[in-house]
Amino acid sequence: MARHVYSERCRSKSAFFGAYLLIAGFLTAVAPIAAAAREKDEHFGLPEVKFINEQVAAGWSDAKLKPSEPASDQEWCRRVHLDIIGRVPTVRELDDYVADSSPVKRADLVGRLLGDDYVDEYARNWADVWTTVLVGRSLENDNVNRSGMRQWLRRSFSKNVPYDRFVSELVTASGVNKAGEKGFNGATNFLSGKLEDNGIQATAKTAQVFLGLQVQCTQCHNHPFNKGKQNQFWEFNAFFRQVRALRKFEGTRDVQAIELVDEDWAGEGGNASQAELYYELRNGQMKVAYPVFIDGTTVDSTGYLPAKMDDGTEYGVNRRQALAQLIVDSPLMPRAAVNRIWSHFFGYGFTRPIDDLGEHNAPSHPELLDGLGERFRGQSFDTKELIRWITLSHAYSLSSRIGKGNAADDPAVGEKPKFSHFYLRQMRPEELYQSLLTATEADQAEEKGEKAARKKDEWLSQFIIAFGTDEGDEATTFNGSIPQVLMMFNGDLVKTATGTGKGGFLDRVAASGMTNAQRIDSLYAAALARKPTRKEIKLANQMMVARKGDAISALQDIWWAVLNSNEFIINH
Amino acid sequence: MSASSRLIDGMSRRHFMSHAAGAAALAAPATAFTNSILANAADLKKRHKSAILLWMGGGPSTMDIWDLKPGAATGGPFKPISTSADGIQICEHMPLMAQQMHHMSLVRSMSTREADHMRGRYYMHTGYVPNPNVEHPSYGAVIAHELADQVPDLEIPPFVSVGSGSVGPGFLGMSWSPFVVDSNGNVRNLDMGIDPTRLSQRLEMLSAIEEKFIGEKRGASSDDHAKVLSKTVKLMTSDQMESFKVMKEPKDVQDRYGNTGFGRGCLMARRLVEQGVPFVEVDLGGWDNHADIFKTLSDNKLPELDKAMAALVSDLAERGLLDDTAIIWMGEFSRTPNINGNGGRDHWARSWSVAVGGAGFKRGVVVGETSSDGKEVVTEPYSAQDLMASVLKSLDISLETTFTAKNGRPMKIANAGKVIKELFA
Numbered sequence: 001m002a003r004h005v006y007s008e009r010c011r012s013k014s015a016f017f018g019a020y021l022l023i024a025g026f027l028t029a030v031a032p033i034a035a036a037a038r039e040k041d042e043h044f045g046l047p048e049v050k051f052i053n054e055q056v057a058a059g060w061s062d063a064k065l066k067p068s069e070p071a072s073d074q075e076w077c078r079r080v081h082l083d084i085i086g087r088v089p090t091v092r093e094l095d096d097y098v099a100d101s102s103p104v105k106r107a108d109l110v111g112r113l114l115g116d117d118y119v120d121e122y123a124r125n126w127a128d129v130w131t132t133v134l135v136g137r138s139l140e141n142d143n144v145n146r147s148g149m150r151q152w153l154r155r156s157f158s159k160n161v162p163y164d165r166f167v168s169e170l171v172t173a174s175g176v177n178k179a180g181e182k183g184f185n186g187a188t189n190f191l192s193g194k195l196e197d198n199g200i201q202a203t204a205k206t207a208q209v210f211l212g213l214q215v216q217c218t219q220c221h222n223h224p225f226n227k228g229k230q231n232q233f234w235e236f237n238a239f240f241r242q243v244r245a246l247r248k249f250e251g252t253r254d255v256q257a258i259e260l261v262d263e264d265w266a267g268e269g270g271n272a273s274q275a276e277l278y279y280e281l282r283n284g285q286m287k288v289a290y291p292v293f294i295d296g297t298t299v300d301s302t303g304y305l306p307a308k309m310d311d312g313t314e315y316g317v318n319r320r321q322a323l324a325q326l327i328v329d330s331p332l333m334p335r336a337a338v339n340r341i342w343s344h345f346f347g348y349g350f351t352r353p354i355d356d357l358g359e360h361n362a363p364s365h366p367e368l369l370d371g372l373g374e375r376f377r378g379q380s381f382d383t384k385e386l387i388r389w390i391t392l393s394h395a396y397s398l399s400s401r402i403g404k405g406n407a408a409d410d411p412a413v414g415e416k417p418k419f420s421h422f423y424l425r426q427m428r429p430e431e432l433y434q435s436l437l438t439a440t441e442a443d444q445a446e447e448k449g450e451k452a453a454r455k456k457d458e459w460l461s462q463f464i465i466a467f468g469t470d471e472g473d474e475a476t477t478f479n480g481s482i483p484q485v486l487m488m489f490n491g492d493l494v495k496t497a498t499g500t501g502k503g504g505f506l507d508r509v510a511a512s513g514m515t516n517a518q519r520i521d522s523l524y525a526a527a528l529a530r531k532p533t534r535k536e537i538k539l540a541n542q543m544m545v546a547r548k549g550d551a552i553s554a555l556q557d558i559w560w561a562v563l564n565s566n567e568f569i570i571n572h
Numbered sequence: 573m574s575a576s577s578r579l580i581d582g583m584s585r586r587h588f589m590s591h592a593a594g595a596a597a598l599a600a601p602a603t604a605f606t607n608s609i610l611a612n613a614a615d616l617k618k619r620h621k622s623a624i625l626l627w628m629g630g631g632p633s634t635m636d637i638w639d640l641k642p643g644a645a646t647g648g649p650f651k652p653i654s655t656s657a658d659g660i661q662i663c664e665h666m667p668l669m670a671q672q673m674h675h676m677s678l679v680r681s682m683s684t685r686e687a688d689h690m691r692g693r694y695y696m697h698t699g700y701v702p703n704p705n706v707e708h709p710s711y712g713a714v715i716a717h718e719l720a721d722q723v724p725d726l727e728i729p730p731f732v733s734v735g736s737g738s739v740g741p742g743f744l745g746m747s748w749s750p751f752v753v754d755s756n757g758n759v760r761n762l763d764m765g766i767d768p769t770r771l772s773q774r775l776e777m778l779s780a781i782e783e784k785f786i787g788e789k790r791g792a793s794s795d796d797h798a799k800v801l802s803k804t805v806k807l808m809t810s811d812q813m814e815s816f817k818v819m820k821e822p823k824d825v826q827d828r829y830g831n832t833g834f835g836r837g838c839l840m841a842r843r844l845v846e847q848g849v850p851f852v853e854v855d856l857g858g859w860d861n862h863a864d865i866f867k868t869l870s871d872n873k874l875p876e877l878d879k880a881m882a883a884l885v886s887d888l889a890e891r892g893l894l895d896d897t898a899i900i901w902m903g904e905f906s907r908t909p910n911i912n913g914n915g916g917r918d919h920w921a922r923s924w925s926v927a928v929g930g931a932g933f934k935r936g937v938v939v940g941e942t943s944s945d946g947k948e949v950v951t952e953p954y955s956a957q958d959l960m961a962s963v964l965k966s967l968d969i970s971l972e973t974t975f976t977a978k979n980g981r982p983m984k985i986a987n988a989g990k991v992i993k994e995l996f997a
Contacts, residue, residue: 197862402789413980414705415705462760480749480797481746535784539780546770558777565785
């Protein structure tokens with residue numbers, strides 16, 4: 001929590017410098033101090049930002065790249081809103097930021113977006129991101145209660161629960177997965193749908209999401225191109241053998257809920273004090289496995305949960321709790337977290353895919369990845385601090401316009417990312433949805449919380465494709481292809497956003513007493529965070545003429561075009 | 573009826589054009605659209621090649637379908653039956669396909685190494701193992717890319733995927749990505765509900781924003797967006813969209829394919845191929861049978877597959893389309909010869925079968941052989957890239973074709989796989 005409210009600290013520091021000058025009264029001291037202040041400004045006084053900047057810049061000079069110019073205020077403001085709170089800025093937020101003349105206004109804005117004013121939106125955005133990571137987007141899995149998952153995530157992010165506790169709570173969760181039921185614990189939804197077939201999915205996903213290890217291949221055989229061995233899969237799997245997923249009934253009524261409980265496990269050999277499992281080698285031979293962490297750390301192989309004997313001697317192990325502790329202590333955990341969060345802000349992480357940090361997959365910036373991981377741990381896994389460091393970095397401030405000096409930096413063609421310009425990426429569907437609500441000021445009228453989230457789920461489901469495998473693999477057609485364009489052209493969401501009904505957004509713009517030019521300006525600001533060009537103004541005016549003075553219909557046409565543009569849907 | 577819902581039938585499309593042509597200035601996408609209509613006024617259907625991939629998501633147990641091992645400990649309970657192709661026997665739960673096997677051939681000597689779903693899916697679709705630094709184009713993107721010139725009057729996407737999302741276009745770019753529809757042929761959000769003049773004015777405004785953003789040189793995805801916009805406009809106003817409307821087929825035809833998602837998908841594939849679509853992929857999932865495999869296959873999966881696939885093959889043959897249409901049946905891998913403790917089979921890529929037919933393929937032959945327990949290929953093994961090369965050859969696509977990946981690296985079509993010679997006369 002040390003640096004939670006950055007902007008205040010920074011301001012008090014400049015006040016301190018001011019006071020120093022007054023008291024000391026040495027005019028000659030001004031120059032070096034101003035230089036020092038400028039030096040500090042580049043990193044906003046944060047050593048972690050300095051570290052990121054130095055590491056990324058070293059990559060530029062190695063590859064002889066010249067970074068792009070800084071993004072405009074408007075572009076940066078739009079970008080940081082999208083990435084931190086999952087929507088475009090309102091016209092007011094944009095105007096306020098552009099008008100702010102403080103040299104540390106970027107730090108101030110990040111501080112606000114991470115602060116109390118935006119805590120609900122922050123939590124909603126990161127709950128969306130993590131719901132997808134933990135349980136996917138498909139609504140099909142009966143053993144997952146998305147609402148319960150999301151409620152738990154929202155609470156965690158609104159309290160800024162440290163990342164190590166967050167991971168531990170997910171891995172060890174017990175209780176009922178559905179909100180409103182007795183014993184509710186939404187965190188159980190991470191595992192509730194992954195425990196069938198002896199918890200194969202729980203094993204694979206836990207390793208993948210929290211450690212950046214792809215172990216699913218080693219279920220059946222040694223990994224073809226890394227050091228992963230089949231025994232490691234099953235030794236990791238052994239940590240999930242005490243947990244049971246029970247379907248909840250109320251009398252005879254199926255309440256559509258799952259309860260996760262830990263129970264003593266007798267093992268497949270029937271000896272609970274040496275609770276073992278068996279797996280089959282490719283040649284048919286059976287092998288035995290006990291709980292062993294990925295780094296070789298062994299855990300007592302008893303299947304009994306912790307308890308006391310009559311004489312007071314303690315015995316037993318809760319295997320999931322033991323696993324959570326091993327994950328949290330592992331150097332892999334902060335690396336995996338940093339890689340995921342970095343990729344959220346830059347579109348690319350240090351490895352591809354971001355959740356494969358195995359030795360065969362060398363990261364683009366190994367020192368930066370390790371160093372940020374250590375600093376994240378050093379900051380007690382405060383996710384908001386990590387976000388602050390990333391968003392205040394030089395790389396994050398750059399324009400997406402590619403110059404002559406960095407055309408080679410193009411991860412879309414398979415190059416390792418050098419972060420010498422901002423990489424274009426399409427909004428996630430959740431961001432688009434939220435941005436349309438914001439741009440049309442419909443969010444104030446919308447239901448809040450879970451009801452709104454379920455509506456969003458239903459809308460999203462049109463883009464989800466399940467692959468029909470036991471592993472629940474899925475993809476999305478919200479990928480820039482025709483169905484997405486059709487949705488933006490003609491779908492209900494955009495129809496509503498461009499509606500001309502009384503009291504709606506366009507109606508309010510039309511009735512606002514602004515000139516037509518001002519109205520067009522405000523549409524451009526709301527969606528694109530910029531002013532229209534001369535050519536665009538000309539076309540807009542032609543539209544006014546074509547609609548024969550029916551201003552609201554003309555605004556509707558312009559608004560439709562703006563919302564359908566590449567510039568709107570692409571985070572730049 | 574609103575103006576734009578009339579746009580999808582032929583008459584009102586011409587009506588649309590008269591409006592659009594009258595508009596003062598046209599947006600680029602709409603102009604391209606006008607030109608393509610004018611250029612193709614003569615609606616002469618040339619012979620064109622197509623391919624249909626029947627994708628069996630999850631990994632079907634091919635030793636229970638195409639390569640039975642009766643009597644072996646690994647063989648399972650199913651019995652082989654004779655078919656219309658001399659000397660070819662297949663599973664007893666595929667009686668309708670048994671009557672069509674003279675149109676098809678089997679490769680019983682597939683041997684691959686990717687037994688993870690996502691990796692296997694990628695490998696079998698592209699001929700390349702997954703690589704973090706380059707995305708390879710799938711069958712659909714490659715074939716659509718190579719054959720699209722044969723159907724210049726095609727207004728709907730050249731790569732259609734029914735049910736599943738398939739694998740994407742990789743470095744060929746978003747405009748070759750699969751157009752995914754559900755098996756009922758419903759395409760969402762086709763109707764804008766405004767008159768054509770106004771639509772073209774909107775598109776003009778939109779083009780101005782698109783062009784400005786592209787001109788600022790921020791990366792390829794801004795151009796891709798504009799290309800997909802243009803394709804969407806074309807499709808929205810095309811009467812070729814009718815070919816998705818599988819429910820308009822006579823009831824007896826629908827019944828013949830089976831009233832299942834896969835059945836309708838196969839029927840739609842036939843309609844799309846008739847319209848000129850170069851590549852259609854139809855998905856049938858549910859083959860990941862780690863438990864209770866035999867009941868699932870005999871009661872559920874095989875009857876659904878048998879009915880739809882047999883109807884498709886016989887329809888294509890009867891309509892004279894089979895000689896120009898390749899059919900490929902495959903999944904990402906197969907399943908273990910050993911039956912596990914839950915009465916299921918697990919993932920297995922070492923020895924398995926695929927079925928192909930139509931286009932330039934020799935019919936009614938079996939290529940390759942597995943050992944008596946099904947665990948080894950005992951003849952020359954074939955890979956995903958060999959199969960892909962063979963499919964391309966059956967469509968007269970040159971195997972000398974080399975693509976340039978976005979990073980400038982040359983990439984041989986089908987990963988330079990070798991044609992499976994026995995599949996050709």
